[in-house]
Amino acid sequence: MPADTRAGRVLPQSLEVPFLEHARDVLESGHPVTFGFQATSGWYLVQVHPVGDGFLGMMLTDATVQKRTEEALATLRKLSASLHATASLESILDQVARETQQLLRAENCLVALCSPDGFSSYRYLRQGSAAACQRVWQPGPELPGRVVFSAQPYLSIDAEHDPHIDPCLAGRHGVRNVISTPLLASDGNMIGYLEAQNKLDGAVFSGFDLEQLNSVAQIAAQAAKNAQDLQKMTKDASELEQRVAERTAQLQEVNEELDAFAFSVSHGLRAPLRAIVSFASILQDQHEGGGDPERDAFLGRIIAVGQDMDQLIQDLLSYSRLSSDEMALQTVRLDAVLQEAVDQLSRAGQSGNIELHGAIEWPAVHGNFTVLVQVVWNLLSNALKYVAPGVQPRVQVWADLVQDTVRLWVQDNGIGIAMENQERIFQVFERLHGVESYPGTGIGLAIARKAVQRHGGRIGVISRLGAGSRFWIELPAALEDR
Amino acid sequence: MSYVHHTILLLDDNLDDSRFTRLALQRVGVIAPVQAVGRVEDAKQYLCAEGCYADGENYPPPDLVMLDMMHCSSGLEFLSWLRSHPALRRIPVVVLSSCSEIAEINRAYEHGCNSYLVKPPSFNTLLVMMQTLTQYWLGMNQIPERSTGFRS
Numbered sequence: 001m002p003a004d005t006r007a008g009r010v011l012p013q014s015l016e017v018p019f020l021e022h023a024r025d026v027l028e029s030g031h032p033v034t035f036g037f038q039a040t041s042g043w044y045l046v047q048v049h050p051v052g053d054g055f056l057g058m059m060l061t062d063a064t065v066q067k068r069t070e071e072a073l074a075t076l077r078k079l080s081a082s083l084h085a086t087a088s089l090e091s092i093l094d095q096v097a098r099e100t101q102q103l104l105r106a107e108n109c110l111v112a113l114c115s116p117d118g119f120s121s122y123r124y125l126r127q128g129s130a131a132a133c134q135r136v137w138q139p140g141p142e143l144p145g146r147v148v149f150s151a152q153p154y155l156s157i158d159a160e161h162d163p164h165i166d167p168c169l170a171g172r173h174g175v176r177n178v179i180s181t182p183l184l185a186s187d188g189n190m191i192g193y194l195e196a197q198n199k200l201d202g203a204v205f206s207g208f209d210l211e212q213l214n215s216v217a218q219i220a221a222q223a224a225k226n227a228q229d230l231q232k233m234t235k236d237a238s239e240l241e242q243r244v245a246e247r248t249a250q251l252q253e254v255n256e257e258l259d260a261f262a263f264s265v266s267h268g269l270r271a272p273l274r275a276i277v278s279f280a281s282i283l284q285d286q287h288e289g290g291g292d293p294e295r296d297a298f299l300g301r302i303i304a305v306g307q308d309m310d311q312l313i314q315d316l317l318s319y320s321r322l323s324s325d326e327m328a329l330q331t332v333r334l335d336a337v338l339q340e341a342v343d344q345l346s347r348a349g350q351s352g353n354i355e356l357h358g359a360i361e362w363p364a365v366h367g368n369f370t371v372l373v374q375v376v377w378n379l380l381s382n383a384l385k386y387v388a389p390g391v392q393p394r395v396q397v398w399a400d401l402v403q404d405t406v407r408l409w410v411q412d413n414g415i416g417i418a419m420e421n422q423e424r425i426f427q428v429f430e431r432l433h434g435v436e437s438y439p440g441t442g443i444g445l446a447i448a449r450k451a452v453q454r455h456g457g458r459i460g461v462i463s464r465l466g467a468g469s470r471f472w473i474e475l476p477a478a479l480e481d482r
Numbered sequence: 483m484s485y486v487h488h489t490i491l492l493l494d495d496n497l498d499d500s501r502f503t504r505l506a507l508q509r510v511g512v513i514a515p516v517q518a519v520g521r522v523e524d525a526k527q528y529l530c531a532e533g534c535y536a537d538g539e540n541y542p543p544p545d546l547v548m549l550d551m552m553h554c555s556s557g558l559e560f561l562s563w564l565r566s567h568p569a570l571r572r573i574p575v576v577v578l579s580s581c582s583e584i585a586e587i588n589r590a591y592e593h594g595c596n597s598y599l600v601k602p603p604s605f606n607t608l609l610v611m612m613q614t615l616t617q618y619w620l621g622m623n624q625i626p627e628r629s630t631g632f633r634s
Binding site for chain 2: 267272282303306
């Protein structure tokens with residue numbers, strides 16, 4: 001717009017000082033100068049250029065809208081960044097209400113979140129004082145409802161006579177004009193409502209104001225949606241955690257029940273068994289010598305089978321205890337374990353030639369003494385037992401320490417195990433030979449494997465049919481030897 | 483060796499086990515009848531000479547109590563009662579239980595038993611055990627004086 005003709009009328013007095021300052025520069029340099037200027041009525045862009053003969057031309061452009069837009073953009077950018085860093089819905093509501101009030105120079109600002117049941121929480125800023133609420137209220141046909149149900153922004157320049165506005169709002173709260181817009185998530189879902197009331201300067205909200213409100217609403221909606229999603233995810237995660245905890249507790253309960261079951265079964269079975277065996281042996285004693293030999297033999301079988309069964313129950317009990325009981329681990333010297341196992345074997349009458357090829361010092365392991373004695377006892381007992389008839393058993397034991405692992409070897413001169421059976425022997429009740437040729441319950445190696453596994457170790461065998469067996473177990477070395 | 487004047491009170495709710503113990507004790511020379519009861523209540527009545535046990539001739543006060551842990555660990559309850567009874571607290575108690583759990587053994591000692599034996603799986607081992615038991619508890623062991631007020 002050519003300003004020189006109208007400048008005398010519209011040029012505010014306060015423009016004179018900056019104008020004269022720049023005019024001197026333009027006259028001296030001969031180059032045009034542009035500067036911005038703020039008047040009470042708005043922002044202007046002033047361009048001063050030489051027109052020759054000491055005269056100056058001046059262009060005055062109304063830059064209010066441009067400046068306001070820049071300001072609004074800056075505010076929106078700031079709000080966007082700050083909202084995206086916020087995970088709490090409450091503080092999002094606070095920020096949106098505050099920033100909207102400032103950006104639009106509004107007296108009051110209302111921001112509310114809605115759920116399918118209605119509005120769930122809101123902030124109402126009235127000239128600085130805030131009202132917060134977290135209760136469900138149903139939008140009526142008037143303003144919030146109108147915007148929420150139609151999902152369209154709404155501008156009312158005369159609230160008092162607007163049929164869509166609650167008369168109480170204009171009457172009691174002195175609301176003159178209103179702009180409002182829905183908070184729509186990117187998927188189109190309605191998640192809230194934003195409203196500004198009365199401009200501070202007494203002016204009326206413009207279409208430009210509504211555009212800014214829409215921009216704020218877009219940012220606010222995205223932030224609120226993110227926060228809601230995050231809340232939901234957190235809730236889901238904690239629900240999942242709780243379910244895992246519940247299941248774990250259930251499993252633990254079942255384990256304890258099984259434990260109690262195993263205990264009571266073994267206990268309950270052993271008592272009548274003891275009665276059977278005892279009655280049989282009393283009968284056997286009473287008729288010793290003069291009785292019927294077949295009858296004595298049967299009584300003998302009853303006693304022998306009953307005692308085998310008692311051993312079986314005891315073995316099953318130790319196997320079940322291995323899976324359930326807490327096992328205290330500490331530094332255990334292997335030579336002590338071996339010695340105890342050998343002593344127990346000889347006390348049980350199972351003797352043979354056991355050579356302990358210890359280095360000067362046997363390595364120590366991180367384990368449970370009693371359980372390890374059980375393991376070694378089983379290995380040695382097997383090594384002594386499974387020899388061909390007439391062969392004198394000879395068992396060699398040695399150990400080595402490789403890095404953090406101790407490996408114990410038990411080599412025998414027994415009957416050996418075919419390759420295809422080498423995995424089976426570690427299963428409960430798996431027997432490769434009849435009880436007649438080699439007695440036992442078939443649980444010993446299963447106990448050994450479970451015990452070694454509870455130590456975090458491994459067990460295995462290297463063998464060939466007829467060529468002896470070499471069993472090995474790997475256990476974690478004692479903590480101080482690592 | 484025989485033990486003529488020694489009375490043993492046996493408390494076991496398993497009738498078979500009770501019979502084996504009595505038989506074994508008899509065979510190793512315990513001549514006075516072993517007083518066997520199957521319920522805690524009966525044992526208490528016996529010791530207090532109440533009800534059908536009032537006759538001191540037939541139910542003499544015991545020199546030793548042999549106790550099974552019994553169903554629901556009621557043996558422990560009996561043990562607590564015995565040890566808190568002013569006139570009976572000195573009586574030696576040997577537990578004879580089918581349970582070899584260390585926790586159960588600890589509990590029995592905490593409740594005041596003097597010895598804990600696990601019932602052996604065969605009668606012959608029981609015989610050996612009873613022989614040793616009588617030699618020690620009725621022969622070698624010095625029995626405490628009966629408290630005043632005992633069966634008064």
